[in-house]
Amino acid sequence: MTTSRRIFAQLSVFVCLFMAACRTISTYDQAAYEHATSAKVDALTLMDKATDSYSSHAKEIEALNLSLQKAYEYDKGRPLNQITMALWDKLLDPNRDLLGGFLREWKSDGPLLPKYVKNKKKQIGEGFDVIVGLESGKIKPSDAASKL
Amino acid sequence: MAQIDWKNIESQTVTLAKTLLNGYAQQATQDARDFQAKAEQQIAEWLGDLAKGDITKKKFTSLVRGERDLAEMRALKQVGLAQVALDTFTNGFMEIVLNAALAAIP
Numbered sequence: 001m002t003t004s005r006r007i008f009a010q011l012s013v014f015v016c017l018f019m020a021a022c023r024t025i026s027t028y029d030q031a032a033y034e035h036a037t038s039a040k041v042d043a044l045t046l047m048d049k050a051t052d053s054y055s056s057h058a059k060e061i062e063a064l065n066l067s068l069q070k071a072y073e074y075d076k077g078r079p080l081n082q083i084t085m086a087l088w089d090k091l092l093d094p095n096r097d098l099l100g101g102f103l104r105e106w107k108s109d110g111p112l113l114p115k116y117v118k119n120k121k122k123q124i125g126e127g128f129d130v131i132v133g134l135e136s137g138k139i140k141p142s143d144a145a146s147k148l
Numbered sequence: 149m150a151q152i153d154w155k156n157i158e159s160q161t162v163t164l165a166k167t168l169l170n171g172y173a174q175q176a177t178q179d180a181r182d183f184q185a186k187a188e189q190q191i192a193e194w195l196g197d198l199a200k201g202d203i204t205k206k207k208f209t210s211l212v213r214g215e216r217d218l219a220e221m222r223a224l225k226q227v228g229l230a231q232v233a234l235d236t237f238t239n240g241f242m243e244i245v246l247n248a249a250l251a252a253i254p
Contacts, residue, residue: 023235023238024235025228025235083224083227084228087221090217090220090221090224091217091221096213097211097213098217101210101214113203113204115197115202115203116203119190119193119197119203119211120210120214123211127221130225133225134225134228137228137232138232139232139236139239144235
């Protein structure tokens with residue numbers, strides 16, 4: 001190996017290590033994107049039924065909670081993913097007024113008024129869009145590796 | 149001895165920073181404006197619903213609080229996108245340096 005090639009090889013290793021160390025947020029993850037979009041569809045579909053009693057849709061609510069839990073736990077296991085986790089926490093917190101709060105209200109107040117459900121669907125749909133939007137804005141793993 | 153073109157690295161880095169950070173700042177400002185306009189319009193709409201009796205006062209309050217939660221989520225998203233811009237800049241900078249080093253190898 002010539003001296004210049006050795007220098008280049010050493011520089012490449014240094015650059016790769018430096019870049020990995022300097023990353024501040026996780027890269028894009030297709031599975032996380034799919035979990036979030038799928039949970040959004042499930043949530044909005046179920047919300048349409050909130051004009052009925054909570055107990056009559058207990059199984060669908062359980063299925064939605066499972067879908068949300070899968071998305072949440074998947075994101076929780078990713079490194080440098082604190083912001084996405086904070087977004088999920090806000091969306092799902094029963095003491096706030098997005099999806100967690102909506103499910104709590106439905107359970108405690110009984111059937112909800114159609115206009116309210118319609119307005120909340122729009123709002124909660126936007127909450128999911130924020131999570132999906134951040135994920136799709138992240139650097140693709142192939143771009144992160146770039147030419148190195 | 150290989151000579152790295154540091155002037156070229158500097159000029160490319162400045163261009164990269166301008167493109168990435170200006171683009172990010174413009175996008176974030178536009179998003180904030182859009183959100184404010186949309187929130188104002190929606191609150192006016194919900195007040196109309198409240199006046200017509202289509203929603204209760206309690207639910208109106210929940211909608212407004214939900215909008216506040218959504219604003220917090222959007223702010224967090226912007227923090228995340230700023231980090232993405234920073235990481236993109238770091239990647240780009242290292243690539244510029246590496247390419248300059250490669251070009252200097254005889």
